[in-house]
Amino acid sequence: MDPFEGEASSRPVEYEPVSVKDVLVEMKDTAELLIDLSYSAVLHRNEALATEVLRLEERMDVLELRARMSLMMAVRSPDEAEKLAPVLGIVTAAGQISDAAGDIAKIVLEDIRLPEAMRAALPEAVEMLVRGVVDAESAYEGRTLADIDLESETGVRVIALRRGDEWLLNPGPDTRIEVDDVAFLRGPESSIGDVFGRMTGKSYDPPVTDAPMIDDLERAVDTIVHMKNLSELAVDLAYSSILFDSEELAEEVRNLEVEVDAMESRFEAWTLRAAADADDPVALRGLIHLGSATEVISDAAVDISEGVLRDIDVHPVVHLAVQESDEILTRVELDDGSDLDGTSVTAGVPDVDATMSIIAIRRPGEGWLLVGEAGAELRGGDVLISKGTRTAASAFEELAQA
Structure with a gap:
């Protein structure tokens, strides 16, 4: 156990007046970062990343307590209780995501066995995420991110910084x-x-794996990678459903959760069958932990959007919190004969004059296709989940209509 963990969990948390909006913003950003860090820790078998997950989990526990205290102080009537109940659900769901990420990190920290095939498969599904400490001789030290301009020059983004105990989640x-x-x-x-x-000032050595594959294990690994991506998408859509008070987006969250549940059943069956042919069946234990934690994340996404699904008015403080993001997710159903019908999509970018990026397609009768994993051709009847600015969203919707 990391030494900080016991100390942090025992510190008293006293009530102090805080902006519920600010706490919700930080909880949302923390939950999204936790998902990223925890899976990357497993991918690289990286104890330093896993320890950062537990640091963030401790931070989330404090944020959750403060949010609950503030919500309790704000309730003065049954009407206010009704409006704030979904907010409490969002707070709880973010805590569940945090706990699930902690469980994923403990696969590394508690040396729960995981087949090498898992780490061999993940690099094809995700970008690399690495943790490093800024050196005094670094060419970047003392410069702003705008000055460095990393993303446009290299494609690499600084997604977070930790400065002592202070987290900068959206630099x-x-x-x-x-x-x-x-x-x-x-x-x-x-x-x-x-x-x-x-x-x-140090060299980075990417993980190298050379794992013999077992057919059923390969299916299990492919399934858990897909479950992970669908669960992350569900969390993004859940927050977007709140922003737009959109029952359609909330229903897509539910559809994703149903799909992840079905995939978990198949994943468990393939994992158990693979155990019969594995040289070391105990090494599959971590894979089962990973599947359970991933399913918890998709369940939490439904809890985030529950107020929208139950047609309860979303409290203005939640709108304000979610609006902190410049990018939004939208859901558009593609009409036959529209400008997008028959269009090819490469790495999420449709072959039309549009600034929205398609991240997922739900095709009736075929299920979900995550466009980041492969190219696709759009068809009438497809439900498109896209990311971009609010201005681009309205223009994109027109392209989808016949």
């Missing part, structure tokens, strides 16, 4: 990189090593 253009900052970098494997080296 912006004016954020300055300082010596000893713990930086979390996400980007393509081809360039992240160079950026890591310039940031930390």
Whole structure:
């Protein structure tokens, strides 16, 4: 156990007046980062990343307590209780995501066995995420992110910084990189090593795996990777359903949760069958832990959108919290004969004059296709989940209509 964990969990948390909106924003950002860090910790068998997950989980526990205290102080009538009940559900769901991420990290920290095939498969499904400490001699030290301009030059993003006990979850253009900052970098494997080296003064050695595959194990690994991606999408859609008070988006969250549940059943069956042919069946234990935690994340996404599903008015404080993001997710049903019908999509970008990026397609009778994993051709009747600005969203919807 990391030494900080016991100390942090025993610290008293006293009530102090805080903005519920600010706490919800931080909980949302923390939950999303926790999902990223926990799976990357498993991918790289990286104890340092896993420890950062537990640090963030402790932070989330404090945020959850403060949010509950503030909500209790705000309730003065049955009407207010009704409006704030979904907010409490959102707070609880973020805590559940945090706990699930902690369980994933403990696969590494408690040395719960995981087949090498898992780490062999994940690099094809996700960008690389690495953690490094900014060196005093770094070319980036003392400069702002706008000045460094990493993303446009290398495709690598600084998704978070930890400065002592302080977390900067959404570093912006004016954020300055300082010596000893713990930086979390996400980007393509081809360039992240160079950026890591310039940031930390150390070389980055990506994990190398050479695992013989068992057919049923390969199916199980492919399924858990898909479950992970669908669960992350469900969380994004859940927050978007709140932003737009959209029952359609909330229903898509429910559809995703049903799909993840069905996939978990198949995943468990393939894992058990693989045990018969595995040299070391105990090594599959971590895979089962990973499946259970992933399913918890998709369930939490439904809890986030529950107020919308039950047609309860969303409290204005939640709208304000979700609006902190410049990017939004939208759901559009594609008409036959529209400008998008028959269009090819590569890496999420449709072959039309549009600035929205398609991240997922639900095709009637075929289920979900995550466009980031492969190219696709759009068809009439497809339900498109897209990401972009609010301005681009309305223009994109027109392209989908005949």
